[in-house]
Amino acid sequence: EAQVTQNPRYLITVTGKKLTVTCSQNMNHEYMSWYRQDPGLGLRQIYYSMNVEVTDKGDVPEGYKVSRKEKRNFPLILESPSPNQTSLYFCASSLAFSSEKLFFGSGTQLSVL
Amino acid sequence: ILNVEQSPQSLHVQEGDSTNFTCSFPSSNFYALHWYRWETAKSPEALFVMTLNGDEKKKGRISATLNTKEGYSYLYIKGSQPEDSATYLCAFDAGNMLTFGGGTRLMVKP
Numbered sequence: 001e002a003q004v005t006q007n008p009r010y011l012i013t014v015t016g017k018k019l020t021v022t023c024s025q026n027m028n029h030e031y032m033s034w035y036r037q038d039p040g041l042g043l044r045q046i047y048y049s050m051n052v053e054v055t056d057k058g059d060v061p062e063g064y065k066v067s068r069k070e071k072r073n074f075p076l077i078l079e080s081p082s083p084n085q086t087s088l089y090f091c092a093s094s095l096a097f098s099s100e101k102l103f104f105g106s107g108t109q110l111s112v113l
Numbered sequence: 114i115l116n117v118e119q120s121p122q123s124l125h126v127q128e129g130d131s132t133n134f135t136c137s138f139p140s141s142n143f144y145a146l147h148w149y150r151w152e153t154a155k156s157p158e159a160l161f162v163m164t165l166n167g168d169e170k171k172k173g174r175i176s177a178t179l180n181t182k183e184g185y186s187y188l189y190i191k192g193s194q195p196e197d198s199a200t201y202l203c204a205f206d207a208g209n210m211l212t213f214g215g216g217t218r219l220m221v222k223p
Contacts, residue, residue, distance in 0.1 A: 099145040101159035
């Protein structure tokens with residue numbers, strides 16, 4: 001089944017404890033991206049990647065890192081999480097970097113205490 | 114940060130009503146306009162990706178139009194059903210990044 005697999009679904013952590021949210025797609029998509037959803041603010045792009053080893057900042061990249069060593073995987077890393085990173089996170093992928101529909105993962109609800 | 118606005122923010126309609134909402138976006142650097150449907154506790158799912166001025170797309174009872182010169186798109190739902198209750202998101206595609214609007218939350222009462 002074609003899908004974007006994102007883990008974990010829920011995560012509660014404490015300030016400063018490094019964490020990684022994984023994202024994997026099995027559709028051979030070139031484009032992958034991360035978004036966060038906060039009440040009243042809509043989906044905001046954190047980072048995106050147009051292909052392997054090519055990543056770039058979105059609108060809200062501060063406090064996040066990403067890597068794209070393989071085409072299928074695009075993990076989101078929070079080196080030192082803070083409470084303002086408490087949010088709902090979505091990974092998404094598409095066939096190409098423009099004019100192609102996004103396929104979303106199931107989301108990760110992160111709480112940083 | 115680009116300004117992509119959706120109106121109204123929320124909408125309550127009765128089953129069987131037809132409804133429409135608006136997405137406004139910048140008229141420059143346009144590559145495409147996306148519409149997504151997002152049900153509670155699920156992930157957003159693509160409805161349409163529209164690229165050409167004057168484009169019209171249809172999927173069942175849902176259709177969308179696009180005006181890139183004036184920077185707006187309309188989403189129409191004909192004969193709303195309770196299962197249409199969701200948040201509808203539009204996203205402006207500038208070629209390498211998508212900027213989402215805040216969404217229109219539709220609630221259809223049986």
